[in-house]
Amino acid sequence: MLGKILLTVSATALIFASPMADYNHTHIFNPRWPPHAKFHTGQTITLSIALGLMTLFLTYRPDLASTSPRDAQILRKESLKLAAFTGSIYWLAGLAAYFFPGADGLDPEFGGPGFPQGPVFGGLGFCALLGGWLG
Template sequence: MLGKILLTLDAVALLLGAPLADYNHTHIFNPRWPPHAKFHAGQTITLSLILSLATLYYTWRSSFSDRSTPTPLVAQFRRRAEEDSLRTAAFLGSIYWLAGLLAVLYPGAEGIDPEFGTGFPQGPGFAVGAMAAVLGWALERKGGSALM
C-alpha cells in the first residue's frame, strides 16, 4: 500500500505541479514569450494532467476489480495484470519528471528565464517526482503493501 500511496502522491504532483508552475507570469502570461513558446507551455501543462490521470488509473484499477475467490489460473492472471498496471503507472508517473530533468541538456536551454533568476530550481522536484514513481512501483513489487 505504501507504494500505491507514493504513486498517488506522484500523480497529485503531476496534476498540480505544471499548472501551478507554468500558468502564471513566468510562462503563459509572460509578455516576452512568443506564441509558440506559450503553445509548448500549454502542451507541457496538458501532458502533466494526462499523465497524472493515467498514473492514478493504473495505480488503483486493480483495487476496483472483482474480489470473488478466483480459480488458481484467474488468480495468477490477476496478479500479473496488477503487476503490469503498477509498472505502467510507474512508467507514466515518471515520464514528465525525466523529460524535465533531460530538457536542460538541449542547446541554449535553461531551467528559468534570466529575468526571474538563474539555475535549475525545478531540478530537485523533478528528481523527487521520478523517484516517487519508481520507489512506489518497487515497494509494491517487493510486497510493500505489507508495510502499511
C-alpha cells in the same frame, strides 16, 4: 501500500503542481514569450495532467471480476509497472530538458540562470519509479 502512496504523490504533483508552475506570469502569461513557446507550455500542461490521471488509474485500477486470482495479481503488477512509467516520464523529461542547447530552468528576469526544478523533478520521478518497484 507504500508503492501506491509514492505513485499517488507523483500523480498528484503531475495533476496540480506542474500546471500551477506553468500557468502564471513566468510562462503562459509572460509577455516576452512568443506564441510558439506558449503553445509548447500548453502542450506540457496538458501532458502533465494526462500522465497524472493515467498514473492514478493504473495505480488504483480495479481487478477484473472475470479474471482468476493469478491473472488479477499479474494485472495489478503490470498496472503498477505502467504507473511507474506514466508517473515518472514527465519528471525525467524535465530533467533531460535542462541539457538541451540554450535551455535553462529560469529566465534571467526571474533570477536565472538556475535549475530549481531539478531536485523536485528528480524526487518526484524517484517516487514514481520506487513506487512501481515497491508495488
